[in-house]
Amino acid sequence: MSVNLRVSIGGLRLTSPVMAAAGCGGFGHELARLGVLEHLGALVTPSISASSHPTQHRVRLTEAPSSLVLPTDWPTIGTDTMQPTRVPWEGEQGVPVVASLVGSTSGEFAQAAAGLRRRTLLRGVGGVEVNLACPDAGNKGIPFSYADFAATKVIARVREELPRNVPVLAKLSADVSDVVEIARGCVKSGAEAVVVTSPLRALSMTGVRLSLPARSAGLSGPALLPVTLRAVHDLAAAIRDGRLPPVAIVAVGGISNGHDAAQAMAAGASAVQLGTALIHDPGALRTFRDELVADLQALGLHDVQQLVGLVHR
Known part of the structure; x- marks a missing residue:
């Protein structure tokens, strides 16, 4: 029996519900060389900001039980340094691209x-x-995603700057x-899809010293x-109960194989993103579709x- 894997995320049409999480597939060139990019429905880019920012620490990943502790402030590429004639994601891959935006204020997101x-x-x-897990400089560094007003303001500012045919995904x-x-x-502020969840706040230590800033x-x-x-x-249940307007849900966090993806979609997600799994083994994309x-x-x-x-029916 043939299976149709096509889905739509806020108007973004994908041939597969499998996406690469922000930065975990780079700009797609490495995945293309490995011959696995074609197995993705979409690619979310590394962090893009109004102006390029280096990281304030050495980027490192630390293993924890069944998980990774990783930096949340990766270096970013600024739109002010990108050339319209040669954007980093351009190529012959034929995979839809979702640009990941970051900022420390609502104004920076808008810029x-x-x-x-x-x-x-x-x-x-x-x-x-829109990566709302970024720390809000105007609110003691508390992530935008922790406060309704802060998150809403960012999405509204970003939505104002983009054409209506470009869907906004709130992470x-x-x-x-x-x-x-x-x-x-x-x-309500204009997001066509919701992505959950960004990495949970954590702490990385080597011995009795911090490996990354707290x-x-x-x-x-x-x-x-x-x-x-x-x-x-919970989001899908809220939609069914009328407590949340109809919106596409994208699951990210802990999705390691096609069976995990099936569980997330049964819970209410229309698509899934691969992060740590893609870093661990990009070749797993070859079997991911078959498992689903x-x-x-x-x-x-x-x-x-x-x-x-x-599971809701």
Whole structure:
């Protein structure tokens, strides 16, 4: 039995529900050389800001039980340094690109979005993901995703700077008291999709010393899967109950294989993103699709959209 894997995320049409999480697939060139880029439905770029920023520390990854502790403030590329005639994601890959925007104020997010538009850098960009896990310089470094007003303001500012045909994806954290409330504000401000969850705030130590600054570390990897499933489930339930406007949900955090993807989609996600799994083994993309298809066939489903929200029906 053939299975249809096509999905739509806020108007962004994908041939597969599998996406590369922000920065974990680079700009796609390495994945293309490995021959696995074709297995992705979309690629989320590394962090893009209004102006380039180096990191304030040595970038390193630290292993933890079933997870990784990684820096949350990676170096960024600025729209002010990008050349319209040669954008870094341009090539012959044929995979939709989602630009990941970061900033330390709502104004910086807006400037990054405006930079993409004014410098004609939106060529080849199918959507924009707004990383609300960034620390808010105006709120003691607390991530934007932790405060309804802060997250809402960022999404509204970004939405104003982009054409209506470019969907905005709000990337939230599950490490909040009510992810539905934060998501509601983002959707009302113009987000066409919600992505959960960004890395959970964590601490990395070597012996009795910090390996990374306390404010610059996040936990990712397989250990996050139950947290991601909970967040996706709660958002999908809120949509069914009318507490959240209809919006596409993208699951990220702990998705390691096609079976994990099937669980996330049954909980309510329309697509999934691979982060740590892609860093660990890019070649896993070759089997990811087969595992997802096998689960669909075992359930007697011929369209992946029949799987979305299955646990709620």
